[in-house]
Amino acid sequence: MRTLACLSLVLALGCAHPAPAPPPAVPSPAPGAATVPPPSADAAAVRFVPPDVKPAFEIPVDTYTLGNGLRVVLSRDTTAPILTVAVYYHIGFRIEPRNRTGFAHLFEHMMFQGSENLGKVEFMKLVEGNGGFVNGSTRFDFTNYFEVVPSNVLETILWGEADRMRGLKVTQENLTNQQGVVKSEVRVNVLNRPYGGWPWLTVPQLANRNWYNAHNFYGDLGDLDAATLEDVQQFFKTYYAPNNAALVVSGSFDPAQVKGWISRYFESIPRADVPPLPDLTEPRQTEEQWKTVEDKLAQRPALAVAYHMPPRGSPEFWAMALLQQILVEGADSRLYQELVQKRGLTGEVGGGPNLLGNQYDYQGPMLWMAYLFHDSSHSPKEIVSAIDTAIEPLRKDPVDAATLDRARVKARSAYYANLERLFGFGRADLLATHALFDNDPAAVNRIEPSLLAVTPELIQRTAQEWLRPTNRTVVALQPTGGK
Amino acid sequence: MSRTVLGLALLATGLSLAAPETPPTPGPTPPFELPTTTVFTLKNGLKVTLVPYGAIPKTRVSLALQLGNADEAAHQTGLSDLMGKLLLQGTTSKSAVQLAEAAAQLGGELEVNVRADQTAVEIECLGDSTVEAIRLVAEVARTPAFPTAELARLRGDLQREVAIQRSQPQPLAEEAFARAIYGDHPYGRILPVAADVERFTLEQAKQLWTRFAGANRAHLYVVGRFDPAAVRAAIEEGFGGWAKAKGAPRPKPALKGGRRVLLVDRPGAVQSTVRFGLPAISPTSPDYIPLVVTDALVGGSFISRIMGNLREKHGYAYSPRSVLGVHPGVGTWVEAADVTTKDTAASVREIINEVERLRKEPPDEAELAGIRKWVAGNFVLRNSTRGGIVTQLRFVDLHGLPADWLRTFVQRVEAVTPADVTRVTRKYLDPQRMTLVVVGDRKVVEDSLKQFGPVKVEAPR
Numbered sequence: 001m002r003t004l005a006c007l008s009l010v011l012a013l014g015c016a017h018p019a020p021a022p023p024p025a026v027p028s029p030a031p032g033a034a035t036v037p038p039p040s041a042d043a044a045a046v047r048f049v050p051p052d053v054k055p056a057f058e059i060p061v062d063t064y065t066l067g068n069g070l071r072v073v074l075s076r077d078t079t080a081p082i083l084t085v086a087v088y089y090h091i092g093f094r095i096e097p098r099n100r101t102g103f104a105h106l107f108e109h110m111m112f113q114g115s116e117n118l119g120k121v122e123f124m125k126l127v128e129g130n131g132g133f134v135n136g137s138t139r140f141d142f143t144n145y146f147e148v149v150p151s152n153v154l155e156t157i158l159w160g161e162a163d164r165m166r167g168l169k170v171t172q173e174n175l176t177n178q179q180g181v182v183k184s185e186v187r188v189n190v191l192n193r194p195y196g197g198w199p200w201l202t203v204p205q206l207a208n209r210n211w212y213n214a215h216n217f218y219g220d221l222g223d224l225d226a227a228t229l230e231d232v233q234q235f236f237k238t239y240y241a242p243n244n245a246a247l248v249v250s251g252s253f254d255p256a257q258v259k260g261w262i263s264r265y266f267e268s269i270p271r272a273d274v275p276p277l278p279d280l281t282e283p284r285q286t287e288e289q290w291k292t293v294e295d296k297l298a299q300r301p302a303l304a305v306a307y308h309m310p311p312r313g314s315p316e317f318w319a320m321a322l323l324q325q326i327l328v329e330g331a332d333s334r335l336y337q338e339l340v341q342k343r344g345l346t347g348e349v350g351g352g353p354n355l356l357g358n359q360y361d362y363q364g365p366m367l368w369m370a371y372l373f374h375d376s377s378h379s380p381k382e383i384v385s386a387i388d389t390a391i392e393p394l395r396k397d398p399v400d401a402a403t404l405d406r407a408r409v410k411a412r413s414a415y416y417a418n419l420e421r422l423f424g425f426g427r428a429d430l431l432a433t434h435a436l437f438d439n440d441p442a443a444v445n446r447i448e449p450s451l452l453a454v455t456p457e458l459i460q461r462t463a464q465e466w467l468r469p470t471n472r473t474v475v476a477l478q479p480t481g482g483k
Numbered sequence: 484m485s486r487t488v489l490g491l492a493l494l495a496t497g498l499s500l501a502a503p504e505t506p507p508t509p510g511p512t513p514p515f516e517l518p519t520t521t522v523f524t525l526k527n528g529l530k531v532t533l534v535p536y537g538a539i540p541k542t543r544v545s546l547a548l549q550l551g552n553a554d555e556a557a558h559q560t561g562l563s564d565l566m567g568k569l570l571l572q573g574t575t576s577k578s579a580v581q582l583a584e585a586a587a588q589l590g591g592e593l594e595v596n597v598r599a600d601q602t603a604v605e606i607e608c609l610g611d612s613t614v615e616a617i618r619l620v621a622e623v624a625r626t627p628a629f630p631t632a633e634l635a636r637l638r639g640d641l642q643r644e645v646a647i648q649r650s651q652p653q654p655l656a657e658e659a660f661a662r663a664i665y666g667d668h669p670y671g672r673i674l675p676v677a678a679d680v681e682r683f684t685l686e687q688a689k690q691l692w693t694r695f696a697g698a699n700r701a702h703l704y705v706v707g708r709f710d711p712a713a714v715r716a717a718i719e720e721g722f723g724g725w726a727k728a729k730g731a732p733r734p735k736p737a738l739k740g741g742r743r744v745l746l747v748d749r750p751g752a753v754q755s756t757v758r759f760g761l762p763a764i765s766p767t768s769p770d771y772i773p774l775v776v777t778d779a780l781v782g783g784s785f786i787s788r789i790m791g792n793l794r795e796k797h798g799y800a801y802s803p804r805s806v807l808g809v810h811p812g813v814g815t816w817v818e819a820a821d822v823t824t825k826d827t828a829a830s831v832r833e834i835i836n837e838v839e840r841l842r843k844e845p846p847d848e849a850e851l852a853g854i855r856k857w858v859a860g861n862f863v864l865r866n867s868t869r870g871g872i873v874t875q876l877r878f879v880d881l882h883g884l885p886a887d888w889l890r891t892f893v894q895r896v897e898a899v900t901p902a903d904v905t906r907v908t909r910k911y912l913d914p915q916r917m918t919l920v921v922v923g924d925r926k927v928v929e930d931s932l933k934q935f936g937p938v939k940v941e942a943p944r
Contacts, residue, residue, distance in 0.1 A: 131860020
């Protein structure tokens with residue numbers, strides 16, 4: 001079983017693992033819950049198309065908020081006798097403490113080390129020992145914990161997630177052990193591999209200006225070692241509150257039953273005062289930056305270009321989703337055709353917004369990247385010139401109808417693939433992030449119409465401002481190991 | 484801490500329902516039924532399996548061929564991969580870009596996935612484009628252009644991929660382990676060699692395809708949302724006239740077990756990449772299911788013993804895993820781990836300790852019950868996606884397993900007893916017969932590895 005595909009992007013920062021027509025849910029009043037809050041005013045994600053425009057594939061969304069502020073989203077799909085439980089906390093690695101780089105991710109590991117009624121690793125046993133799959137991941141704007149399980153295990157998992165939302169019970173021995181595990185994780189994904197952290201970890205640090213967006217979020221080993229048990233409890237107290245979280249259950253379940261369980265296990269967890277987000281904004285970039293990184297383990301050079309993305313939910317944001325299809329996705333894409341098929345500079349061009357997730361599951365400033373591996377016989381300048389050849393026509397003229405039509409079809413298909421990711425976990429991911437960031441999980445049903453509503457003029461306007469060469473950072477990776 | 488106090492206060496006033504202190508017991512496992520399949524064979528021998536499945540309007544079309552790296556001669560390692568790249572460079576009626584645009588218009592991308600035993604021409608498209616997707620796959624399979632103009636570029640791409648693979652410790656460890664077990668058999672040649680790739684010709688790649696790819700050596704799987712009647716007609720039309728191919732018998736592998744210690748030097752490496760394993764069995768063996776369960780218990784799951792030891796007890800490794808690797812008629816068991824350099828020998832000792840412990844004492848029923856559920860539950864998950872369903876069906880067909888193999892999988896897993904685990908561990912997992920491969924910093928680890936046997940330093944390729 002060999003794979004000769006180029007280095008696939010390592011989806012690191014995971015905790016543990018390397019790895020039918022649904023009847024619509026019956027809407028019913030939330031048991032003992034507060035009123036459903038209106039979508040937040042700045043939820044621009046919902047404004048691009050009118051709210052009554054229906055997608056071809058509609059996701060059932062039943063949502064309410066508990067008295068303690070926990071946002072709940074239920075989405076029924078009886079395709080298979082399985083379901084996903086996902087708990088998202090509104091704390092990403094962006095806003096971890098300044099002298100504790102990598103802490104948000106280290107903390108995620110600690111969530112598996114014991115809570116009031118569950119000892120170390122017992123949460124894992126509860127899931128895997130009942131036939132399921134569990135993981136946690138730390139991302140720019142959230143940390144998630146999710147399980148895909150046979151449908152009979154739902155109550156057990158809700159109990160377990162509630163137990164660790166209520167409080168952690170961890171020891172110095174657990175912390176020391178997980179500091180070792182996380183350092184091993186950084187070694188295997190970054191330090192002991194060629195192109196370690198390339199480009200997902202490396203490039204944001206070079207392209208961004210604001211520390212929150214530009215620090216080493218996997219963590220300096222020294223900072224990881226410096227973390228204390230007090231840091232762990234303080235972080236939990238600050239961010240891991242029900243009013244700073246969203247709970248999604250999607251898949252095969254009985255709506256009335258699940259609401260009763262959620263009420264029973266989560267309702268009594270007290271809310272907490274969560275500090276406001278710091279200023280995460282990036283200044284508008286007005287000059288192109290060129291950076292070089294050296295890699296002593298690599299044998300071939302690599303190159304990435306990173307552009308700041310338009311704000312999530314703006315019209316230009318939707319146009320970028322189409323530009324992604326036009327430029328990078330598939331062998332018909334402009335960058336593939338120019339760099340691979342015509343010029344033979346590389347075998348593959350990867351890229352997209354938010355390489356640690358997707359177009360939709362982040363909140364703050366983001367980069368759109370394209371990257372490739374090449375031979376030293378071609379200079380970074382030559383490659384960037386080829387990239388410009390592919391991009392500049394999109395800035396100069398409106399895109400032709402055939403290209404836009406293909407991009408729309410691909411975008412729709414990619415959106416479906418995203419929903420199905422990891423045994424259906426992808427659907428829960430979108431529901432949770434739209435609940436967490438926009439207070440409007442039903443906005444997922446406007447993704448498909450929004451993608452289809454993007455016009456050639458909007459694409460051109462977006463490319464003019466956001467695919468400006470002066471909005472980008474070019475990062476060249478140079479092998480320095482010899483051989 | 485103050486939140487905990489607040490929680491207790493609420494409980495004391497009786498305002499809240501107390502959550503129980505032990506996890507609620509799961510209800511009975513829901514019945515799981517495999518999706519219904521329709522199987523038929525065209526006159527020219529092409530086997531077809533149709534599986535209507537899912538709510539999301541997409542379909543996977545996968546044409547699996549009895550052609551793979553196992554059919555490569557000596558000094559041809561990677562020729563199938565070059566052939567796979569060439570297949571996407573156009574047909575007699577479409578250029579490469581026209582082919583790519585046609586696939587994109589269906590919401591998909593054509594892929595040729597080359598593996599040791601099989602090659603698949605595949606596309607995942609929107610459901611209402613299934614008929615067109617079948618036509619496109621048929622066109623690629625039947626009328627590939629193999630354009631000379633693309634050869635040098637694709638050979639260069641392959642060279643670059645190989646150079647990148649050879650700079651990574653895990654592929655180097657896989658290569659050394661496969662060579663130790665399978666020797667000169669193609670299964671033992673995991674990575675191409677640059678000098679070989681340089682000499683590949685268009686004619687060689689084309690010949691490989693024409694010799695092995697034909698209706699009688701292929702199986703078409705269509706899984707997803709589609710109109711079965713229209714799909715059937717498209718298959719008849721697209722593949723009905725496809726000729727047969729001769730093929731050629733594959734050499735039979737002779738596996739070599741036994742303790743050897745192979746070291747691939749990677750100066751300055753902060754981790755050692757370890758492979759420790761031996762020849763095992765193929766899925767046709769009656770002991771296969773007990774060994775699958777045993778593997779999950781010893782190293783194949785997160786709740787396995789080696790994971791608990793290397794990661795959760797010692798912090799030596801992030802993601803140690805054991806794997807049963809199989810080819811038709813043969814198989815291996817191997818533990819794979821990337822461990823801190825200074826803990827290399829200690830990690831190997833712990834792996835040996837865990838296997839030895841399982842050879843001595845049967846697992847208790849509760850531990851085994853959790854593992855059985857994990858194996859069964861994962862089987863359900865694997866059969867809950869289009870790609871997973873294709874993989875499962877291909878597995879059964881590749882290994883020539885009985886028709887009810889998938890249907891009875893869960894019940895056979897549930898029947899595995901602690902005594903079975905002890906028996907198969909003793910029979911198949913003998914640490915004394917395991918080969919150790921370490922890719923790491925020789926000057927730091929070599930001496931400590933001598934306790935496992937004489938260390939042979941592998942030359943770089």
